[in-house]
Amino acid sequence: METFAEGNRVATAYTMRADYHGSPIEIQGMFRFLVSEGLVARRVDYFDSLRFLQQTGGAEPTN
Template structure:
């Protein structure tokens, strides 16, 4: 059976790859010229697969049991908007952060990601605010 390369399927596979905790598996879902845009005040964007892969190690290492759980998925051409719940444990604190990710798909890979999430919720749940 061949892998589903629809925009929605590619975006959902990308989100699910975070649960592996493996930067290589997450980065395997993105294009060489991938653009990661983080809109949260605590987030930092980056460009290219290699830079992204390097930053993933620290990000994935700071969360135990990280999982993005899709809530709603809206597909429009080569883009998908996914509302989600990001659940994990950070420094012994359970976190549950709602967000929206807009994913652009090109040639069966994620070419761009815009992630909208609330940094204050994260700080409150980890007792930093």
């Protein structure tokens, strides 16, 4: 996992691992935070939604 910070902005990459109806899934993503007065004022989550859908049966795998 990588984390970057500059001033009041922080970004961190993550890998989410979970079981979906007994099958393991793994999804890459990134959080962006805006910090104000020591608290998270804003959070945005970016993740690979196509990969999520492919692993949970919501989309066909691509070649």
